[in-house]
Amino acid sequence: MSHLSPSLAKPAARSARSARAAALAAALAAAPVLLLVAGAALAHPGHHHHEGGFAAGLAHPLLGLDHLLAMLAVGLWSLRQSRALGLGAPLLAAGGMLLGASLxxxxxxLPGVEFGIxxxxxxxxxxxxxxxxxxxxLGAGIIVLFMLFHGHAHGSEMPHAASMLAYLAGFTLATLAITFAGRLLGGVLMARENRLLRGLGVAIAAAGALFALG
Structure with a gap:
């Protein structure tokens, strides 16, 4: 039975770990798309979930590019923060959304909600x-403040016939999934080259500038 030499085994192990990490990141990065498909299915006329508002809440963050980018960005940015902030970022994002919707x-x-977004x-x-x-x-405050505007927009745009709790559950689930996907994507990028992460940050900032000017 042949064995790899230590010099060859280590690169092979690193390559295998990298492939597994990339596959996991790709799976989680696809989570928002899967949620969108699930939301579309629930919105089919034969389902009662849409009438309760869950599908509307689930789809709202996914259908708005500004909301989607903000949540992905929070996940990406949280990776370089303290362990506590990094792990808590998805919950902080969801908390900011809930606070904004409650308002x-x-x-x-809130003055200038669209500009704030x-x-x-x-x-x-x-x-x-x-x-x-x-x-x-400070980082926790930044995340909550950012998501406060998005949550306010979600709350203001809730369909009239929707159940508040079902709608809230839908957009909370979407927020958590998108933020976690951002963390996984950022982890893969950081493992390879910081310039990729920086470049993605520049692209997100440029999109934000276009939203502000639009």
């Missing part, structure tokens, strides 16, 4: 491109 449902208007995408892209690392408390 909308409570009748509290655009700026959250732009600034998140800048943070990624510059590889900015901040204290945990």
């Amino acid at each position: 909308a449902w409570g009748g509290m208007a 655009a700026m959250s995408v732009l600034l998140a892209g800048v943070l990624i491109a510059a590889l900015v690392k901040v204290p945990t408390a």
